[in-house]
Each structure stands twice: as structure tokens, then as C-alpha cells.
Amino acid sequence: MDRSFLSNQQVVAASREFVCIRMATYEDAEEAKVHMRVFRGRDGLENSVFGILDPTGQRLLSRGARSPSQVFADAEAMAQRMKRIAKRYPGRDADVGLPWLEDARIGLNVAAADSQQLVIVYGEGEELARAEAELAKLAWSDGLAGRFLYARAEPDADTDDGPGFEWDTIAGSAERGAFGMLIVQPGEFGIDGKVVKRLDLDNLLEDLLAASKTHSPKAVDTRTLRRKGIRRGVRWQSELPVTDKRGPRR
Numbered sequence: 001m002d003r004s005f006l007s008n009q010q011v012v013a014a015s016r017e018f019v020c021i022r023m024a025t026y027e028d029a030e031e032a033k034v035h036m037r038v039f040r041g042r043d044g045l046e047n048s049v050f051g052i053l054d055p056t057g058q059r060l061l062s063r064g065a066r067s068p069s070q071v072f073a074d075a076e077a078m079a080q081r082m083k084r085i086a087k088r089y090p091g092r093d094a095d096v097g098l099p100w101l102e103d104a105r106i107g108l109n110v111a112a113a114d115s116q117q118l119v120i121v122y123g124e125g126e127e128l129a130r131a132e133a134e135l136a137k138l139a140w141s142d143g144l145a146g147r148f149l150y151a152r153a154e155p156d157a158d159t160d161d162g163p164g165f166e167w168d169t170i171a172g173s174a175e176r177g178a179f180g181m182l183i184v185q186p187g188e189f190g191i192d193g194k195v196v197k198r199l200d201l202d203n204l205l206e207d208l209l210a211a212s213k214t215h216s217p218k219a220v221d222t223r224t225l226r227r228k229g230i231r232r233g234v235r236w237q238s239e240l241p242v243t244d245k246r247g248p249r250r
């Protein structure tokens with residue numbers, strides 16, 4: 001979504017005073033309601049929506065649209081507006097935790113769309129709690145903020161509650177054990193991936209920094225990707241019906 005805006009360093013710096021949320025569109029009914037409050041398209045829910053909300057999450061402080069480019073003349077104008085809004089709503093330090101995606105399946109898809117690496121965490125008990133706490137400390141640090149996406153998964157493909165995450169879609173995950181943290185490079189269509197690094201809890205910062213430095217994100221040509229997916233018969237079944245007649249924008 002408008003990398004020229006969201007990756008602009010002035011906007012990135014201004015965003016430190018905001019809670020920035022990357023919401024799922026057609027994958028969560030409750031989040032879809034928020035999307036509709038921000039911007040409603042002619043046919044209902046749009047695939048991409050942008051807006052700046054007040055601290056209650058109820059009132060729009062900018063015009064709602066499909067992207068920042070439809071609201072601001074350029075990234076500098078966006079950054080300046082964000083600074084003015086931040087002065088009106090001085091924040092306070094808070095533990096916001098890790099920005100978890102809903103699950104690892106959606107995590108793969110979002111990571112592919114955003115040209116990011118995905119950290120998949122799995123396990124239970126004290127070891128898992130410690131891992132999540134350490135990741136939460138590092139995720140917002142200057143060297144790692146915005147470098148990874150995060151998702152939880154069950155360590156086993158089948159659970160007592162039914163089918164778990166389809167681990168066979170992740171190359172290199174077979175010997176994963178009962179607990180672990182994997183950096184995964186998503187596949188082109190966001191339905192599979194491969195392990196690029198098994199994270200060591202005692203060497204977490206160094207492992208994450210090394211992986212972020214070797215990752216070279218590439219822009220996604222959505223039209224070409226969509227045509228290729230149609231030719232190959234790739235299908236993604238979303239939770240909600242897709243109402244954006246222009247199709248998903250990856």
C-alpha cells in the first residue's frame with residue numbers, strides 16, 4: 001500500500017507517536033466492521049483502506065480512503081499532519097506487546113503481500129512465554145521495528161480442537177520439535193514458504209538482526225501476480241466474501 005508513503009523516513013519517524021495497525025480485510029468479520037467505518041466503497045468492503053483515528057478508535061482524524069495517496073499530496077504532507085495530530089493527543093509509554101497476525105496461515109499471506117519475513121512461534125509453557133516476552137522487547141527496537149511479521153502456530157499439524165497449521169507447506173520445518181521460533185520466507189503466492197533461520201532464544205537479537213540485513217524486499221506487481229496465479233490455479237479462500245470487484249491488491 002503506497003510504499004512511497006509508508007516507507008518514507010519522515011512518515012516512519014512520525015509514526016512513533018501512533019499505534020499503527022495493519023488489519024486483515026476479508027479474514028476477520030470484526031476488523032471488517034472497522035474498515036467499513038473508515039471507508040466504504042460502492043460495493044461495500046474494499047480490499048485496502050486507510051485512515052487516522054483518534055485514541056478511541058471511533059472518530060476519523062483524516063479523510064478515509066483506499067490509500068494515503070488519496071488523502072495527502074505527498075509523504076511530507078502526511079508526516080506533518082501526523083505530527084500535528086500527535087501534539088493534540090500526547091501519548092504515554094505502554095507495553096503494546098507483539099503485533100500478532102491472526103494465525104500462521106494468514107501470516108504467510110500478509111508477509112508475501114508486504115514482502116516481509118514471518119516469524120512463526122510455536123510451543124507452550126514457560127519457554128514459550130519467555131520467547132514471546134523477549135521478542136516483544138526487540139520487535140519495537142530501532143534496528144528491528146517493522147522488519148518482521150509475527151504469528152503463532154500449533155507445534156503439531158493436528159490438535160484436539162481440529163486441524164492445526166499445515167506445516168508441510170513450510171519447507172525445512174519437519175524437525176521443528178515441541179517449541180521453537182522460525183524465520184520463514186513466504187512463497188510468491190503467500191500459501192507456502194521456507195525456513196531461513198531457526199532462532200536461538202539466547203542469541204535472539206543477533207539472529208534477528210542478521211536475518212533482517214540479508215533480506216531484500218521486492219515490490220509486488222499485483223496484476224502480473226494475479227494473472228500468474230490464475231494460470232497456475234492458485235486459490236485463496238477468505239473468511240468473508242470478496243466485494244472489491246477490482247480484486248485483491250497484494
